[in-house]
Amino acid sequence: MKFPFFAFFLLLFIAHVDGLHAQSEDEVSRLIRFRMESDEPMDKIEIRMISLLTTDEIIDFYNHRAFEKAWSQNGLLTKAAYDLRLEILQSEFDGLTPEDYHLSRIESFFRTFEANKANGVPNEPGDLADFDIFLSDAFFHLARNLEIGKVDPSKFGEDWEIARKEPVFTYPVLLEQALAQNDIHGSMELLYPKFSIYKKGREVIRELVEKVKEDTLNWKKVKIDKAIRVGESNSVIPRLRERLIYWGLLEEYNFQDVRLYDSIMMDGIKDFQGTHGLDIDGIIGKKTVLAFNDSPQQQLNTAIVNMERLRWLPDTVKNAEFILVNIANFQLDYLKNLDTLFSERVIVGKKYHESPIFMADMSYIVFSPYWNIPYSITQSEIIPSVRRNPNYISEKNMEVITPSGKVVDPSTINWNSKSFPYLVRQKPGEGNSLGLVKFMFPNKHNVYIHDTNARSLFALDDRALSHGCIRVRNPQDFAKVLLADDPTWTMEGIQTAMHQTQEQVVQLNRKIPVVLVYLTFWADSKGEAHFREDIYDRDEKVLLALKRNSLDS
Incomplete structure (x- = not known):
């Protein structure tokens, strides 16, 4: 049977088209290679007069794949390209700035390519090559910022003395895996800090971003001369009621006197106090009013700063057992196998005697301690x-x-x-300023956790009162959980050890990481936002550093 002419012609046409696609594909790869090569030595590769954000990662990535394009096929963008654009846009919810990742340039390419598709015009190989490089560069830069933070915490000196993390992932390898599995989002999630509060924090920021867009309230600062109790009237009540309704802590209701602080409003005040670490007493004091003055933009800024701090936290915090002291929250938590076994109020360093941010290993406990008074005191x-x-x-x-x-x-x-x-x-005894026990994690700051003979101070909202050490309420309970592996240490035995005339040093059978942090925002397991006063005035410096484009990234 003779081969039909039209079939022969069709095969020639298909082969021609395939050849054109192959030529186009080869041209994009050739142009990527050309962009990677330079006749002049330079610190940064430039594409369209724009310096790339990374150098080693870009070169390694394309060299390993023989300069094959990553984000297009047959002259069209892949799903992965659209997925990465979404990740860049949503980096806003990580407290990062999408524009730091070539967003304007990438969006310009998308508009061009989508217009070409609508008009049946093929995409230019040069555009596809440049787009490919910009998108890969954005992936590597965003990956690094998500994994170890955008800003180097060492730039803040004594504000944060925990060494910057080293990256665990090799970003070109991570991108290759993401492309092979067609899972850009999953690869980005691998880089998040391994705390549930991070993902919950992203959701809070998402909500705050919308709040900022829709905000029409007057956030003029409110001040009071004395505390306001239920049944009392005050000119600030209408504004506080309005803000409670705005934050969803109070439903609109009919009231007889706009200036009267009534029992219905008190329920909202208590909820507000709970999310701000204040005593839930329903009394509108100066600390409560101070927290009410934070607008959605101010809360968003606070959340942004603390998402960065979470990215700074070391891998040690992921260990099965550690002690976490959040100075801004005046709280100590002892965690083991992801369970919080002990949580207690603490007193921290007052302004000008600020408790430092660092980490060290707790190795022993001293019962009935001497207080070796520092020379300065x-x-x-x-x-x-x-x-x-x-x-x-x-x-x-x-x-x-x-x-x-x-x-x-x-x-x-x-x-x-x-x-x-x-x-x-000072000799051991009830009057000792260290109290009856101290918990030691040797460090250059000579900071440790201890009891106190001024236990009434734990009732205060503002507990920045010490010379820098951490005073813990109910230290006997803390000692009990730390010594739980040794059945000979009963509560009776601990109490006896705490009331001796001579020191007793007890070595722990393992070293427990102690991490002192400063978090003025976090979201709990239910997604509820918690804000704390910036007692050491540290947030603004971090915020300014984050707003500077690609600082120390």
């Missing part, structure tokens, strides 16, 4: 007190010792001398 507080009251040392159950440990009679010391070659320590 001896100079500023102890010596002046002795000059006013010669019996101060004995009244405070203290003793003076030489550097070698020999006890010296205070009456033989010239307390008016400029030279003071001694050490002062």
Whole structure:
């Protein structure tokens, strides 16, 4: 049978078209290779007079795949390209800036390609090549920012002394896997901090972004002279009621007196106090009013800053057992196998004696401790007190010792001398400023967790009161959970050890990471947002650094 002419012609046409596609495909890859090559040495590769954000990753990625394009096939964009554009857009919910990832340039390419598709015009190989490089570059830069943070925390000095994380992932390899599995979103999720509060925080930011767009309230700062209780009237009540309704903590209702603080409004006030770490007493005090003054934009800024701090946290925090102290929340949590076994209020360093941000391993507990008084406190507080009251040392159950440990009679010391070659320590007992036990994680700051003889201070909302150490309420319970692996340490035994005249040092059978952090925002497992006062005024510096395009990324 003769082969039909039209069939022969059709095969030739198909072969011709396939050849054109092959030529086009080869041209895109050739142009990508051409873009990677340069006749002049440079720190950054430039595409269309725009410097790429990465260098090694881009070169490694395309060299490994023989410069084959990643984001188009047969001259058309792949689903993965659209998926990555969405990830870049939604990086806003990570507290990042989508424009940092070539968004304007990428969107311009998308408009061109979609117009070409609508008009039946093929995409230019040069456009496809440049688009491919920009998109890959954006992936690598976004991946790094998600995994270890956009800003290097070491730039903030003592504000954050935890070393910057090293990347776990090799981003070109991660991108190859994402393309092979057609799962760009999944690859990005792998880079998120491994805490549930991070993903929950993204949802809060998504809601706050919409709140900011729709916000029409007057956020003029509200001030009060004295606390307001239920049944009292005040001119600020209408504005506070309006803000409670805005935040969804109070439904609109009929009230007789617009200025009256009634019991219905009190329920909303209590909910508000709960999400801001305040005593849930329904009393509108200065701390409650201060929290009410944060607009949606201010809350969004706070959330953005703390999402970055979560990206800074080290892998140690993912361990099965660790102690987390959130200084801004005045709270200590002991976690084991993802369960919170102990949670308690703490007192932290006051302004100018700020508790540092760092991590170290807890290795031992000291029951009935001496308080070895720092030289700075001896100079500023102890010596002046002795000059006013010669019996101060004995009244405070203290003793003076030489550097070698020999006890010296205070009456033989010239307390008016400029030279003071001694050490002062407070002996174990109920009046000891460290209380009855201290928990040691040796560090250069000489900061540790301890009991206190001023336990009434735990009732305060603002507990930034110490010289830098962390005071914990109910330390006997904390000791019990830390020593739970040893059945000989009963609560009775712990109480006995805490009431001795001599120190007793107990070595733990393992080292427990202690992480001191500063988080003024997080979202709980239910997705509820929690905000805390920026007691050390640190948020603004982080926010400004994040807003500077690609700083230290």
